[in-house]
Amino acid sequence: MPRRALATVLVTLALLMAGPAHAQEPGDGAGLIHVVQRGESLYRIAQRYGVTVDDLTAANDIADPRRIYPGQELRIPNAGAADAGTGEALVTHVVQPGDTLLSLSYRYATTADRVAELNNLVNGTRLYVGQALTIAQGSAGASPVQRGRVHTVIDGDTLLSLARHYGVDARDISRVNALSSPAVLYPGQRLVIPGGPDDESAPLLRELPDPLLSLSIDPLPAVQGQTIGMRAQTSRPATVTGAFMGRPIAFNTSDGLNHTFVFGIHPLTARGLYPFIVFVRDTADYLAHLSVDVLVVEGNYGREVVPVSGQLQALLDESVTQPELARLASVMTIANPERYWGEGVFHRPVAQRVTSYFGTRRSYGGLMDGLHAGVDFGSPIGTPIYAPAPGRVVLAEQLAVRGNATIIDHGWGVYSGFWHQSQLGVAVGQTVEAGDLVGYVGNTGLSTGAHLHWEMWVSGVPVDPLQWLERVFP
Ligand SMILES: [Zn+2]
Numbered sequence: 248m249p250r251r252a253l254a255t256v257l258v259t260l261a262l263l264m265a266g267p268a269h270a271q272e273p274g275d276g277a278g279l280i281h282v283v284q285r286g287e288s289l290y291r292i293a294q295r296y297g298v299t300v301d302d303l304t305a306a307n308d309i310a311d312p313r314r315i316y317p318g319q320e321l322r323i324p325n326a327g328a329a330d331a332g333t334g335e336a337l338v339t340h341v342v343q344p345g346d347t348l349l350s351l352s353y354r355y356a357t358t359a360d361r362v363a364e365l366n367n368l369v370n371g372t373r374l375y376v377g378q379a380l381t382i383a384q385g386s387a388g389a390s391p392v393q394r395g396r397v398h399t400v401i402d403g404d405t406l407l408s409l410a411r412h413y414g415v416d417a418r419d420i421s422r423v424n425a426l427s428s429p430a431v432l433y434p435g436q437r438l439v440i441p442g443g444p445d446d447e448s449a450p451l452l453r454e455l456p457d458p459l460l461s462l463s464i465d466p467l468p469a470v471q472g473q474t475i476g477m478r479a480q481t482s483r484p485a486t487v488t489g490a491f492m493g494r495p496i497a498f499n500t501s502d503g504l505n506h507t508f509v510f511g512i513h514p515l516t517a518r519g520l521y522p523f524i525v526f527v528r529d530t531a532d533y534l535a536h537l538s539v540d541v542l543v544v545e546g547n548y549g550r551e552v553v554p555v556s557g558q559l560q561a562l563l564d565e566s567v568t569q570p571e572l573a574r575l576a577s578v579m580t581i582a583n584p585e586r587y588w589g590e591g592v593f594h595r596p597v598a599q600r601v602t603s604y605f606g607t608r609r610s611y612g613g614l615m616d617g618l619h620a621g622v623d624f625g626s627p628i629g630t631p632i633y634a635p636a637p638g639r640v641v642l643a644e645q646l647a648v649r650g651n652a653t654i655i656d657h658g659w660g661v662y663s664g665f666w667h668q669s670q671l672g673v674a675v676g677q678t679v680e681a682g683d684l685v686g687y688v689g690n691t692g693l694s695t696g697a698h699l700h701w702e703m704w705v706s707g708v709p710v711d712p713l714q715w716l717e718r719v720f721p
Contacts, residue, residue, distance in 0.1 A: 280320050281339070282339065298324060303323070306323070337383060341379050354391055355384045395440050469541055475510050485529040499586065575664070582706065587657050627688065630699070632688060638658065639655065649667065650666055
């Protein structure tokens with residue numbers, strides 16, 4: 248088979264992998280996406296896929312081949328050639344909480360050793376959330392076990408007691424784990440309890456502490472300045488709390504079984520691994536906990552210089568900026584337990600094009616360095632501004648730096664702010680639906696021309712609002 252045709256077959260196989268498989272088909276020809284791991288060099292990646300470093304730099308517009316970073320997505324031209332001889336299908340799996348070499352080897356019908364070998368993992372390496380692993384699917388020859396639980400044996404467990412506890416056939420446990428007969432179980436032994444081939448209600452196979460059935464973060468890898476949604480499921484009513492980046496997390500739940508949270512990653516967060524700790528407490532006060540590392544990658548935000556005329560320079564003074572920021576924070580960091588925003592994506596508050604993106608590192612006339620905490624739309628004065636989603640107005644007043652400002656509380660710690668308006672259109676306490684008038688575009692406060700600045704805060708920090716136009720959270 249010609250090389251390119253073979254690569255296409257492999258990509259097709261990868262695309263057929265539903266759910267966590269992360270292979271993408273690029274627009275211009277065949278290829279896999281490889282997500283750079285810690286300690287990898289371009290040379291090593293090129294070697295793995297049987298391509299040259301030049302191929303990789305050309306396919307990914309890499310200016311300096313020495314500068315790649317964990318989490319970076321690289322398009323591999325003509326991927327698959329290196330492993331063509333074995334007949335395995337290479338897929339990429341992005342690690343979620345509870346994924347271990349054991350659970351992944353069962354889910355993809357491969358072996359833990361083969362996963363470790365393909366990803367240069369040394370013995371005992373702890374996987375991290377957002378890690379992209381290359382997996383040779385089907386290399387072990389057995390059928391995959393997609394759903395189920397990993398049970399760690401304790402004193403007194405028997406094959407029959409486990410079968411009863413999980414509602415599965417003891418013979419299935421014995422077969423899946425290749426146990427001898429009679430089965431000898433020892434404390435600490437990890438057994439895969441299959442969820443059954445047709446049992447769609449069983450959780451994806453992961454190693455999570457009881458009563459946690461699933462815990463996921465989306466999207467991955469997490470990006471500085473972006474929002475992530477967190478979801479958890481428990482097998483019995485429980486509360487789920489935790490901490491991430493030094494901030495407490497209290498998952499929202501209406502039935503005690505399904506738990507969600509939206510978390511904003513501050514745009515100045517350095518890329519790297521961050522511990523995420525989760526506590527699950529059931530109604531009998533049984534407490535389980537889990538600690539994982541989560542990868543945060545760079546947002547690659549740009550830089551710009553904003554000229555500030557003499558008259559506006561007074562607004563850059565800390566005696567003006569700091570109290571105003573403190574006032575914003577006092578409003579936008581409160582986690583309202585009510586959720587007002589609906590099920591869908593947010594809507595654009597104005598129709599005009601974006602003139603400055605979120606996260607841009609700014610220099611204000613060389614006098615002050617800052618960060619663009621919102622997104623600017625180049626709208627003319629008087630353009631109506633519409634609410635992007637339902638919420639409640641919690642601030643509507645004139646501020647020195649932000650001019651005529653409105654803040655909408657969307658609930659669950661999610662806020663929208665609209666700065667520099669010519670005229671306010673709502674009052675504090677008013678509720679709005681998506682598409683309701685909020686006010687009119689202007690040029691008030693620290694503004695060098697008519698535009699709308701839309702700012703969003705999530706769980707206490709500013710995040711990119713444009714992500715909310717495309718994706719439903721949590
Ligand atoms: Zn702005």
